[in-house]
Amino acid sequence: xxxxxxxxRYLVKRTGEKVFLECVQDMDHENMFWYRQDPGLxxxxxxFSYDVKMKEKGDIPEGYSVSREKKERFSLILESASTNQxxxxxxxxxxxxxxxxTQYFGPxxxxxxx
Amino acid sequence: xxxxxxxxxxxxxPEGAIVSLNCTYSNSAFQYFMWYRQYSRKGPELLMYTxxxxxxxxxxxxxxxDKSSKYISLFIRDSQPSDSATYLCAMSKTxxxxxxxxxxxxxxxxxx
Numbered sequence: 001x002x003x004x005x006x007x008x009r010y011l012v013k014r015t016g017e018k019v020f021l022e023c024v025q026d027m028d029h030e031n032m033f034w035y036r037q038d039p040g041l042x043x044x045x046x047x048f049s050y051d052v053k054m055k056e057k058g059d060i061p062e063g064y065s066v067s068r069e070k071k072e073r074f075s076l077i078l079e080s081a082s083t084n085q086x087x088x089x090x091x092x093x094x095x096x097x098x099x100x101x102t103q104y105f106g107p108x109x110x111x112x113x114x
Numbered sequence: 115x116x117x118x119x120x121x122x123x124x125x126x127x128p129e130g131a132i133v134s135l136n137c138t139y140s141n142s143a144f145q146y147f148m149w150y151r152q153y154s155r156k157g158p159e160l161l162m163y164t165x166x167x168x169x170x171x172x173x174x175x176x177x178x179x180d181k182s183s184k185y186i187s188l189f190i191r192d193s194q195p196s197d198s199a200t201y202l203c204a205m206s207k208t209x210x211x212x213x214x215x216x217x218x219x220x221x222x223x224x225x226x
Contacts, residue, residue, distance in 0.1 A: 004157070012180075038121070042202070042218035058213075090157055101206075103214060105150075106156030 004089050004106035019078040021109050023091030031094040031101055032074035033058075033113070034054060036087040037108070043090065049074055061076045081113045117141050120203055120217030127143045129226055132192040137217045142185065144205040144215070147179050149188045150203035152219065161201075162188065193224045 007022035014052045021080065033048040035058075045058030047066040055066050063085060074093075078085055089109045094101035127133055135149075146165055150158035162177040162187075164170045164211045170177045176189040186205075190197055203217040 009128070040218060043214075043216040045213065091179075092157075101162060101214075102148075102163060105159065107157050108155070 002089060004093055004104055006089075006106040006109050007109065008109050009114075010095065010110050012114065013078075013081050014114055015082060017075075017078075017081050019081050019111065019113075021074070021076040021078075021089055021091075023074045023106055024072055025074075025104070027093065027095070027104075028071065029083075029093035030071070030096050031103075032068065033092040033094070033103065034064075034074065034076045035090045035092065036060070037090055038087050052057070052062075072100035081111075082098065083113050085111065086113045087111060115140065116218075117215050118203065118205065118217045121220055122218055124223055126223045126225060127193055127204070129193060129195060129224055130220075131193050131224075133188075133193050133197070133222060135188040135190075135201050135203075135220050135222070137186050138184055139186075139205060139215075141207070141215075142184065143207040146205075146206045147186050148204040148214070149175075149177055150202040150204060152187075152202060154159070154199075158202055164219040190222075193222075195226060197222050198222055198224050 003026045034046045035043045049055045049068045065077045091106040092103040094103040138170050149162045152158040167181045174191045178187040194201045200219040201222045202219045204214040
């Protein structure tokens with residue numbers, strides 16, 4: 001079974017703090033992703049990575065950065081947290097099935113920025 | 115206008131009913147179609163995956179894609195209380211592997 005784990009289930013931070021969200025997968029997947037999920041907006045892609053030290057912007061990268069130093073680990077960084085970054089953050093990893101990738105999700109981190 | 119539209123519900127049905135969940139999309143480049151199920155406070159899990167038009171069946175679940183109408187459906191037969199969850203459709207384009215576009219999800223409640 002694919003296992004994607006996220007460092008925290010719930011996190012409360014203050015405005016202006018630097019926040020690290022960590023994701024680890026145990027299936028040797030090349031691809032890893034960070035999404036945020038908000039009511040009425042669904043899942044929106046923040047950043048993704050095809051390989052170690054490689055990253056690409058998703059649809060909403062502003063205010064975020066990422067780091068992928070090892071294949072199994074993908075970190076999301078909020079340089080200076082703001083209240084509009086309060087959200088559920090989901091990490092995923094994937095392998096290719098046929099012509100597209102099958103993504104497996106972690107349990108999510110619910111981040112509250114006060 | 116969103117690329118993928120999905121009715122948020124909630125949809126409430128009695129146990130044993132047939133459930134129909136749907137998404138419409140605007141971009142004809144989408145070729146791969148997926149349904150994810152998300153229980154409360156959990157991450158989404160892949161239920162069904164189909165390529166192009168047609169039907170795919172897996173147990174009580176049937177996924178249907180009509181590319182001419184840009185419409186996809188998920189049918190759940192003999193629905194159970196354990197099917198109560200949010201169902202997300204997702205799709206991707208040929209050659210742009212990895213980037214999924216999600217619907218906002220439909221919340222389903224199956225009552226005893």
